Amino acid sequence: MRFIEDTRGSATSEGVIIAPVLVILFAAVLWAGARYTTERRNAAQVHRQPWAPALAGCVDGAPDPNLTEALSGYDSRLAGNVPRLRRDLDRVTVSRFDESRTDEVQQPAPLGGGTLELRERTRVSCNTVPVSWNEDEVELMTLDEFCRLSPYCDPL
């Protein structure tokens, strides 16, 4: 009974009870900060990575099958009519820059421990690379087509 009525040390014992709660909460703040820092850093790296190559045009793509299909066979006519133009069609390429990255953060024991995977992914189409026309080449293309269509290339 004296023990209950004795108030000496009560502040200490209350502090002892509440301190772990505050420590856990403080740790939770640190963990949450670390988690979002990692997530943001991960995302920033993934999102920043594709832009430089994409803006410059990645130039390693394949001919665009969708646009070729939209030509409804005209691309093969180009091959027959003006081979030089068909070659340039192959330069209308499709390429994309895909980037993904996974970082891990250690989970606190009260949340089950282990690691938490933070995955980021992005995709950007690569810009086109301009194809310049050489006037001599245009003259040759025109002559090719003229000679293919007409017998005039044998001088009169």
Next chain:
Amino acid sequence: MRDLAHEQSGAVMVVGLFMAVFAVGLVYALMGIGETVAYQEEVQQVADTGAFSAAVTHARGMNTIALVNRSISTTSATLSAFTIMDVAFSPVVCSLPHGACEEHRAHHAAIRADVAPRAEALLRAATRAAERVAEVTPVLADAEVGAIGAEVHSDRVRRAFLVHSRMPLARSNLAPACALTNVNAFRLAKEAMGDLLYAQTLGERAIRADREAFQCTTLDVAGAGPLVPDPPNLPVGTEPWQLRVAVLGNADRVRGIGRGVRVPRDSIGRPATTERAWAEATDADRGTTLALAQAEYYCEWEHANLQNDTALHIVEEDAFSMCWRARLRRVRIPTGVAIDEVTRDRQYDAWVRGSLLASCGDDCLPLMDLVSVANDAIH
């Protein structure tokens, strides 16, 4: 009561509990801020990459159309050369002796009768191909935007789409294609006639990129012609070349621990005329947010966007050049025109109803408050 007032036991516990509750709230707020920032960045990233990728798709489409236009120009040079030879062998111009003019004229007419139908068929096939590319390019771009949203960021994106806009192209007559190849048409006529005959009939002519040249004014093939900007003098950065992507974000996860981002009505660009108020998504669907991004496709060729023909270039020539590229732009609706606020609000409203809602459908109806607030935020 006096005892309670003087009693000190449990005081630390009470303070500690208050601190614990405060700290829990702090952690909760920290996570809310983190989630919201991550969510906002992610959704805007989808909008940015989607808009840029859509513009790249359009640039590829324009390059393909440029190639087909060049093929139209190449084929039309053959028909132009025939017209030049028609003139060269005509009684008015030709003065060769001993009936040579008639002989050449008859020979040329027989060849022309054989070649012209085949050349015209090629021109029509090329025109159909270019029109098909112009038709499917916006569809391909929309599919690319949807794929970026669905495949790459499916957890935070409900829907990503390209705001409908057609490519600002129209089929022209053959005059621009002919004008571009004037020089070559005369060379072909020279090749066909031989230097001597050419000199005897036509002589040396000053040749320029001229749609008014006689071989161009008479060149007309029904259903054939290059696709050119409509109107032809659309400068870089004007509205028809702009593409906008809207992303409907899935804010459910954010809503669980945060309020998301609220946009102030009096944010940017215009003076505050009302008391500060915050945009709230409607109660019907607070889990959806909207992000917008804008990009354009443009020709970076130094002679692109001519306002008029010159001696060496024609106004539509950028549609014959594989010079098309893409770049991001700041979101602005409409672009490139200085207008007063009332007109701007009216145009913005017309864009929302005519383009955004037309592309989005009912999915966007709960977002109308945010969309109207965005008018202030993006102008």
